[in-house]
Amino acid sequence: MKNKMIAFIGSGNMATSLIAGLVADGYNPKKIIASDPDSEKLADLSARFGILSAQNNHAAVKQADVLVLAVKPQILKTICCDLADAVQQQQPLVVSIAAGIREKDMQQWLGGDIALVRTMPNTPAMLQAGATALHAGLGVSDDQRDLAESILRAVGLTRWVDNEDLMDVATALSGSGPAYFFLVMEAMEAAAIDNGLPADTARLLTIQTALGAARMAIESSDGPATLRKKVTSPGGTTERALEILEQGNLKALFSEALTGARQRSEELSELLGNH
Ligand SMILES: NC(=O)C1=CN([C@@H]2O[C@H](COP(=O)(O)OP(=O)(O)OC[C@H]3O[C@@H](n4cnc5c(N)ncnc54)[C@H](OP(=O)(O)O)[C@@H]3O)[C@@H](O)[C@H]2O)C=CC1
Numbered sequence: 001m002k003n004k005m006i007a008f009i010g011s012g013n014m015a016t017s018l019i020a021g022l023v024a025d026g027y028n029p030k031k032i033i034a035s036d037p038d039s040e041k042l043a044d045l046s047a048r049f050g051i052l053s054a055q056n057n058h059a060a061v062k063q064a065d066v067l068v069l070a071v072k073p074q075i076l077k078t079i080c081c082d083l084a085d086a087v088q089q090q091q092p093l094v095v096s097i098a099a100g101i102r103e104k105d106m107q108q109w110l111g112g113d114i115a116l117v118r119t120m121p122n123t124p125a126m127l128q129a130g131a132t133a134l135h136a137g138l139g140v141s142d143d144q145r146d147l148a149e150s151i152l153r154a155v156g157l158t159r160w161v162d163n164e165d166l167m168d169v170a171t172a173l174s175g176s177g178p179a180y181f182f183l184v185m186e187a188m189e190a191a192a193i194d195n196g197l198p199a200d201t202a203r204l205l206t207i208q209t210a211l212g213a214a215r216m217a218i219e220s221s222d223g224p225a226t227l228r229k230k231v232t233s234p235g236g237t238t239e240r241a242l243e244i245l246e247q248g249n250l251k252a253l254f255s256e257a258l259t260g261a262r263q264r265s266e267e268l269s270e271l272l273g274n275h
């Protein structure tokens, strides 16, 4: 896959994370081209990563073996319709990272019969610690599946889902998920400061604890529940804290939050897709 030209349409937060991860993984930056209305953003990406800047979206498509659609869902229809002729001519593998937007809608906007893989990465991709769910449309060959997977695997873990509807759940879980952990970190840090710890110490202890817990969860054969129990001494401090979190219905709250995010992803597909 290393010799394929990857073109990004939209060079915002998520495209930057993917580009950073690909380049850190050794992908040739001269095989990455990015397009965006903001020329300063493109100049910054070129300076940081050595990638190419496209004059406009059409110029990017013309060179693309893989076309990554990395714009907001709200403008994806306009972008796809505008690029349809160019995409039909070039026939790149199209990889969408947009939340909510269904394959059938993108196919229609792009003129149909396009090899299209939907993906849902997340921002830790910038550190090659991303988690990406992928779903391949019917017209995607095994080689194209491998190509899409190898690009996303360069920036972290990948999992295929067979049922496209499950992309909404993956979006709610791992696409949005980094924000949930950051919120928990913010809350823990603030609580420690309230209880008297100096701010810099509170931050460092919070972040290192999150990192350590995540590494244990990955590297241990125990699941999170067992790891949690191993921290929780009977009659000790953790038990008291967990009781309070349980009284506050933390699990129910997460269930509601993830369901809300999944429903929002479904709403986006209804609102922004064709009916
Ligand atoms: N952020 C995240 O954690 C994740 C986001 N996603 C998905 O990734 C996609 C991008 O999100 P994100 O990176 O956060 O959003 P950003 O707004 O940061 O990036 C989108 C970029 O597209 C640019 N853009 C706007 N109009 C055009 C155009 N006509 N042609 C080319 N580029 C254009 C925007 O420029 P300008 O700012 O000037 O409008 C912006 O730089 C979304 O579909 C989102 O659902 C998926 C997984 C995680």
Ligand SMILES: O=C(O)[C@@H]1CCC=N1
Pocket: 099, 171, 175, 176
């Ligand atoms: O909040 C969002 O809509 C996007 C999709 C997943 C993460 N960010």
